[in-house]
Amino acid sequence: MSEPVGILSERKNDYTVVGILEDGVGLNRAVSDLRALGITGEDLTVILKRTDPDEPEPFPDGTRYIVVPDDLRGLEIPIAFAAIFVVASLLFAFTAPGIGTMIFVFFSAMAAILAAGAFTSVGVDPILMEMEAPPEDAGAWNDAFEGGKVLLFASTTDHRALRPIWEILRSQGADFNIIERRLEPQPTSGATLRRAGEEPEGQKYVMDAREAYREP
Numbered sequence: 001m002s003e004p005v006g007i008l009s010e011r012k013n014d015y016t017v018v019g020i021l022e023d024g025v026g027l028n029r030a031v032s033d034l035r036a037l038g039i040t041g042e043d044l045t046v047i048l049k050r051t052d053p054d055e056p057e058p059f060p061d062g063t064r065y066i067v068v069p070d071d072l073r074g075l076e077i078p079i080a081f082a083a084i085f086v087v088a089s090l091l092f093a094f095t096a097p098g099i100g101t102m103i104f105v106f107f108s109a110m111a112a113i114l115a116a117g118a119f120t121s122v123g124v125d126p127i128l129m130e131m132e133a134p135p136e137d138a139g140a141w142n143d144a145f146e147g148g149k150v151l152l153f154a155s156t157t158d159h160r161a162l163r164p165i166w167e168i169l170r171s172q173g174a175d176f177n178i179i180e181r182r183l184e185p186q187p188t189s190g191a192t193l194r195r196a197g198e199e200p201e202g203q204k205y206v207m208d209a210r211e212a213y214r215e216p
Helices: 005-011 025-037 076-095 097-118 125-130 135-146 159-171 209-213
Strands: 015-021 044-050 064-069 150-156 175-179 192-195
Touching: 015 025, 015 135, 015 159, 025 044, 025 150, 025 159, 125 135, 135 150, 135 175, 150 159, 159 175
Parallel strands: 044 064
Antiparallel strands: 015 150, 015 175, 044 150, 064 192
């Protein structure tokens, strides 16, 4: 079903340049150059992975960035449920021999699924899915992110700004895609939304992207 003309007209000048960069000095230089170009505030977001999400990043003050934790944070619940299923399956196996075997197999399978899911890296996929990133690109972006790269999203309503944006990214050896609509990443699945220069205790730890959308 096609969108109303008013919505199409509102979106026709929205663009997002998605850069895939090496972590380090080149990333910091690209962020500084983009801010100097006027890409600031909600129009510029960096997504990176860190073992310590509370460690500040050396971006210019006010730069919006999302940290995906490179640890087991947020996995306590599925791991606990897996343990409960194992204990329950053993309990039924010993107390109800008639049906215990079937229940034991079922609960053991559920425990295995939960354990496998808990220790499977999801990377940046939940964030890309939440903002409805193009499926044909999202897989490559997630693979690059899991390979140690950083994702940068620079949005603009002026098509004349596209060339300067991609020239900044290209100068730092980045690959990039141009998406003809606005993509504004929001944290989800344990990710943390931060702004450079703010104290860690003043940051918002977000467990669900929908809550982030409701932030004032």
